Amino acid sequence: GNSVTQMEGPVTLSEEAFLTINCTYTATGYPSLFWYVQYPGEGLQLLLKATKADDKGSNKGFEATYRKETTSFHLEKGSVQVSDSAVYFCALSRRGSGNTGKLIFGQGTTLQVKP
Amino acid sequence: DVKVTQSSRYLVKRTGEKVFLECVQDMDHENMFWYRQDPGLGLRLIYFSYDVKMKEKGDIPEGYSVSREKKERFSLILESASTNQTSMYLCASSFDGGIITDTQYFGPGTRLTVL
Numbered sequence: 001g002n003s004v005t006q007m008e009g010p011v012t013l014s015e016e017a018f019l020t021i022n023c024t025y026t027a028t029g030y031p032s033l034f035w036y037v038q039y040p041g042e043g044l045q046l047l048l049k050a051t052k053a054d055d056k057g058s059n060k061g062f063e064a065t066y067r068k069e070t071t072s073f074h075l076e077k078g079s080v081q082v083s084d085s086a087v088y089f090c091a092l093s094r095r096g097s098g099n100t101g102k103l104i105f106g107q108g109t110t111l112q113v114k115p
Numbered sequence: 116d117v118k119v120t121q122s123s124r125y126l127v128k129r130t131g132e133k134v135f136l137e138c139v140q141d142m143d144h145e146n147m148f149w150y151r152q153d154p155g156l157g158l159r160l161i162y163f164s165y166d167v168k169m170k171e172k173g174d175i176p177e178g179y180s181v182s183r184e185k186k187e188r189f190s191l192i193l194e195s196a197s198t199n200q201t202s203m204y205l206c207a208s209s210f211d212g213g214i215i216t217d218t219q220y221f222g223p224g225t226r227l228t229v230l
Contacts, residue, residue, distance in 0.1 A: 004157075036221075043119070043205055043221035044158075089157060101209065101217050102148075102173070105157040 002027045006090050006106035013080055013113050021075040021109045023064075023090035031092040033057075033066050033073040034103065038087040047075075047088070080113045087111070118142070119222035121206055127228045134193040136225050138206030145211035147189035148219065149173075149181060152203040164189055165211065196229045203227075 007022040025033065032051045036044040048057030053068035062077045073090060090106040122137035140147065146165050150158040150173075160173030162181040170181050178200060182190045189208075193200055203226050207219040 041223070043223045044207075044219075045221065046218045049218070101146075101219075102160060102163065103158075103219060105159075107155055107157040 002031070002092060002094055002104050004090050004092055004104055004106035006088075006109050009108070010110040010112055013111070015082055015113055015115055016079045017113075019075070019077040019080045019084075019111070021088055021090075021111070023073045023075065023106060025071050025073065025090075025092050027071075027092055027094070030068075031094060032101070033064070034091040034093070035062070035064055035073070035075050036089040036091060036105075038089065038108075040086070044089060080111070082113045082115055085111055085113045119206055119208055119220050121204075121222040121225050123225050124223060125226050125228075127230065128193075128196050129230050130197060132193075132196050132229075134196050134227065134229075136191040136193075136204055136206075136227070138189045138191070138208075138222055139187055140189075140206075140208040140220070141187065142208065142210070142220070143186065144208035144220075145186070146209045146217075146219075147183065148207040148209075149179075149189065149191045150205045150207065151175070152205055152224070158205065161191065196227075198229050201227060201229045 003026045034049045035047040037047045038044045048059040050057040050066035056065045087108045091103045093101045119140045148163040149161045164170045164183040180192045206222040209217045209219045
């Protein structure tokens with residue numbers, strides 16, 4: 001079946017450090033891949049997405065590349081800020097009734113950035 | 116901006132009570148979703164709806180039902196609340212573009228405690 005596995009958290013970094021959050025997936029067919037972010041006390045919001053192999057999604061300094069050969073979609077940022085502290089979710093899409101895109105989420109990785 | 120609102124941020128109910136969680140979106144989206152979020156498990160899909168009066172079970176529908184009488188409103192119903200339904204509940208909506216890459220927009224969540 002379809003599934004998403006993220007690295008265990010929490011991840012604690014100092015400001016301006018390099019960030020990598022690993023995400024691997026198992027899926028039939030060719031899913032689209034997403035990273036969502038949840039800031040404290042809020043719902044999830046889309047951070048970036050990629051719809052086919054070798055696509056790179058990017059937003060707010062974050063990047064992730066859809067690697068079909070390694071079934072991975074690792075999230076990276078060159079220099080994190082305190083304001084990046086949040087929970088990050090990797091997800092893949094699958095098709096439901098009425099052509100609805102349904103998401104399967106990883107367990108989430110908490111990032112804490114210290115000044 | 117898309118806005119997804121949920122009726123309560125925090126809710127405390129007693130075992131056996133009937134509980135209604137309401138979600139409203141203002142972007143005329145066809146698709147609406149209910150998830151629960153638990154630590155270490157990520158988000159799990161309870162039910163979704165791809166049109167008015169249409170619904171489909173997600174991965175964990177047991178103990179829940181839903182209602183969608185109007186396009187903008189999607190209700191989650193706990194017929195007889197139990198302590199294992201204590202969780203964060205997140206509603207989301209998406210546009211039906213006929214492809215599975217459509218972004219889901221999330222509400223702020225309702226933290227339900229069942230005593």
